[in-house]
């Protein structure tokens with residue numbers, strides 16, 4: 001891949017994940033509101049704070065490239081968020097709601113991990129060390145969130161099954 005092409009790909013990916021992070025910022029309060037378990041509510045609230053940091057890091061990466069923090073709409077994240085909304089519509093008030101919310105949230109985390117993994121690798125390849133560091137920090141927070149959700153998934157599945 002020519003360096004010019006990889007730069008263009010990198011910039012496009014940044015705009016895409018920037019849109020994603022903003023969609024997630026809007027979605028997490030709804031997820032926190034819907035969650036039954038206090039631990040899950042707290043996990044969503046904590047991740048909301050982290051997500052504000054993710055947006056700030058992206059702003060810095062755009063700044064390093066002398067670019068504006070543009071957002072490019074991405075259907076993939078809109079579909080994943082829609083699935084979370086459907087969990088609330090279908091399972092609200094039931095014992096399986098938390099398990100459904102967690103599964104939807106983990107799909108979002110895995111999507112973000114895939115995107116940040118690629119972006120970080122491209123930043124390394126382009127010798128954008130500071131950008132790569134910032135992207136790696138966010139990637140690691142997404143991974144931690146995914147691990148926490150896996151733990152909570154076990155609890156919530158137990159609870160749902162005991163109903």
Ligand SMILES: [Fe+2]
Nearest residue numbers: 021051054112
């Ligand atoms: Fe994020």
